[in-house]
Amino acid sequence: NAGVTQTPKFRVLKTGQSMTLLCAQDMNHEYMYWYRQDPGMGLRLIHYSVGEGTTAKGEVPDGYNVSRLKKQNFLLGLESAAPSQTSVYFCASSKQGFSTEAFFGQGTRLTVV
């Protein structure tokens, strides 16, 4: 089992460009999450999904969109990248809700110049 796989692992964007981060899990988990990690701030929840076809906002959703068309995939989109979105992005999944163990991908390091 690969667990949670994120692509790409690194990306540099120019301000105003768009991109999509892909997260795939092979554990048949219902819940999936996107977090961003910034120095000294821990992880902050961007968006999450409680099942195929559903999405919901987390703590810091502005500037991001998500889609969960298939149960195993959770996409994070940046329509018009800004330098403030420079961060490390983590996808995670869990079998049930937030009280169950979350399995994390290895992260995507995004730099917006």
Add this chain to the structure above:
Amino acid sequence: AQSVTQLGSHVSVSEGALVLLRCNYSSSVPPYLFWYVQYPNQGLQLLLKYTTGATLVKGINGFEAEFKKSETSFHLTKPSAHMSDAAEYFCAVSDRASSYKLIFGSGTRLLVRP
């Protein structure tokens, strides 16, 4: 608003010494509590969690944590540090007030000196 405070952004211990990483949370209802570990250039991995029942929780790699409701704390300990324990550690809390979303602390980087 619910919050998690990890005292000390960096903690340094000698190999073989006691590891103590502090976590305090604010919650007016019984929370779920977690410790995650992040090794360099990797995602987070669950060390241990408290949901209900016994307040002393044992996790992987010899770590344990104790839920103390009166102190709103969930400190992480390990009797004897190993070089491989060097990593960043995150405390997280989830409760009804946050709609059971995970709220993470800012993290503590553990350095183990030979």
